[in-house]
Amino acid sequence: MSRVSRFVRTSSLSLFFGALFLVTLAGQAFAGWHQVNAEQAASGLGRYSFIQYLGSAAFAVDVVENWQSEYMQFLLYIVLTVWLLQRGSPESKELDRGGQESDKDQLIGRYATADSPAWAKAGGWRTGLYSWSLGGVMGVIFVLAWLAQSITGRAAFNEQRLERLQDPISWTAYVANADFWSRTLQNWQSEALAVGTMVVFAIYLRQRGSPESKPVGAPHTSTGIEG
Amino acid sequence: MPVPSRAAIVLPLERGDQAGCTCFSEVITALLINRELPARTVADTTSSGSACRYSAVVRRLRIVVVSAIALLFGTACSSGEGDDPADGTVSGAVTVATSFHDLVASGEPASACFLLSPSARTELQNAAAKPCPAALADEALPSPGEMHETAQFGSMAQVRYANDVVFLTRFHNGWRVVAAGCTAPTTASGVYDCAVEGS
Numbered sequence: 001m002s003r004v005s006r007f008v009r010t011s012s013l014s015l016f017f018g019a020l021f022l023v024t025l026a027g028q029a030f031a032g033w034h035q036v037n038a039e040q041a042a043s044g045l046g047r048y049s050f051i052q053y054l055g056s057a058a059f060a061v062d063v064v065e066n067w068q069s070e071y072m073q074f075l076l077y078i079v080l081t082v083w084l085l086q087r088g089s090p091e092s093k094e095l096d097r098g099g100q101e102s103d104k105d106q107l108i109g110r111y112a113t114a115d116s117p118a119w120a121k122a123g124g125w126r127t128g129l130y131s132w133s134l135g136g137v138m139g140v141i142f143v144l145a146w147l148a149q150s151i152t153g154r155a156a157f158n159e160q161r162l163e164r165l166q167d168p169i170s171w172t173a174y175v176a177n178a179d180f181w182s183r184t185l186q187n188w189q190s191e192a193l194a195v196g197t198m199v200v201f202a203i204y205l206r207q208r209g210s211p212e213s214k215p216v217g218a219p220h221t222s223t224g225i226e227g
Numbered sequence: 228m229p230v231p232s233r234a235a236i237v238l239p240l241e242r243g244d245q246a247g248c249t250c251f252s253e254v255i256t257a258l259l260i261n262r263e264l265p266a267r268t269v270a271d272t273t274s275s276g277s278a279c280r281y282s283a284v285v286r287r288l289r290i291v292v293v294s295a296i297a298l299l300f301g302t303a304c305s306s307g308e309g310d311d312p313a314d315g316t317v318s319g320a321v322t323v324a325t326s327f328h329d330l331v332a333s334g335e336p337a338s339a340c341f342l343l344s345p346s347a348r349t350e351l352q353n354a355a356a357k358p359c360p361a362a363l364a365d366e367a368l369p370s371p372g373e374m375h376e377t378a379q380f381g382s383m384a385q386v387r388y389a390n391d392v393v394f395l396t397r398f399h400n401g402w403r404v405v406a407a408g409c410t411a412p413t414t415a416s417g418v419y420d421c422a423v424e425g426s
Contacts, residue, residue: 045346168380
């Protein structure tokens with residue numbers, strides 16, 4: 001097997017989702033461009049070129065409002081599963097392991113192994129920071145995407161207000177506006193539903209071979225076992 | 228505003244390069260809004276070997292002609308800056324809004340109608356049951372006064388004057404007025420009531 005083939009096989013999960021992201025983003029851009037131009041034409045307003053649409057607030061807010069909610073979902077899932085448990089779910093840790101666990105369990109400091117990451121071995125603030133790096137990066141991306149949603153959402157909302165012959169509103173007024181919270185909460189509720197149902201469905205249902213599922217023959221009461 | 232001597236305005240014939248586009252648009256804009264040309268434009272165009280002079284014979288038709296040219300020419304000059312009416316930024320919207328008011332004030336509603344969006348023009352004509360120039364003249368739009376504030380979001384812009392608020396939309400060939408002669412909203416909806424208003 002060549003190096004390229006081996007790389008593709010051993011990174012197929014990230015490569016697939018990377019490619020799917022690019023394809024679907026391009027599809028969203030193309031469909032969104034047609035949608036916005038249909039609305040502009042129906043209102044007797046000027047149309048966007050494709051390049052103009054790619055740089056528009058209308059496209060940007062549609063993209064980043066989904067980004068923020070996805071990163072919010074994973075931030076909560078990564079951090080809350082440190083403490084919150086679910087009997088019978090492979091998404092939960094075993095019921096007696098709630099919390100940040102011991103250094104020995106986490107292979108940090110003097111319990112680090114030879115191939116542990118350098119900052120896991122280092123101790124002190126570097127190990128502390130590295131211990132929260134996954135949730136921290138997800139959190140930073142979530143906050144930045146949510147901020148970007150507020151900025152681009154305000155611009156898109158103000159474009160609609162000008163179309164209706166209304167004055168534009170400030171950023172502070174926008175983040176208190178129903179449009180901002182409607183965009184935000186419609187995404188958050190769907191993330192909460194999807195994650196919540198996955199946690200519960202995985203207690204009773206199985207997907208053979210998936211690490212997100214218990215083994216097919218595992219009892220419903222077993223917790224923290226992945227297939 | 229002082230009206231420049233048309234005999235002194237020299238237009239370059241070479242329109243292929245971007246510099247020519249911007250320069251030509253500045254001349255059109257100056258004609259449209261009846262103001263002095265920027266010094267650079269006059270100097271540059273005067274130095275051009277290939278030039279033509281607007282004569283007094285065509286003066287009466289100049290506004291209609293340059294308005295039509297501006298509509299066509301805007302497509303090729305959309306990346307220009309400053310006072311280019313085809314400029315997609317808010318300064319282009321200001322140029323068109325100001326030109327619109329100047330043309331109405333100078334008794335040239337036919338030219339002002341070129342700067343209306345198709346929907347605003349149609350609604351104006353339908354509401355008055357008259358051609359656009361006559362309908363626009365009947366509206367007796369207020370003198371806008373000093374410009375106070377501008378805003379642009381996507382394909383829409385708003386230019387606020389002391390006595391008027393103008394709303395514009397961006398087409399592929401530049402900004403067009405969708406509403407003018409607007410009075411401050413009096414209802415909770417915050418919607419302006421405008422003498423000229425597209426859908």
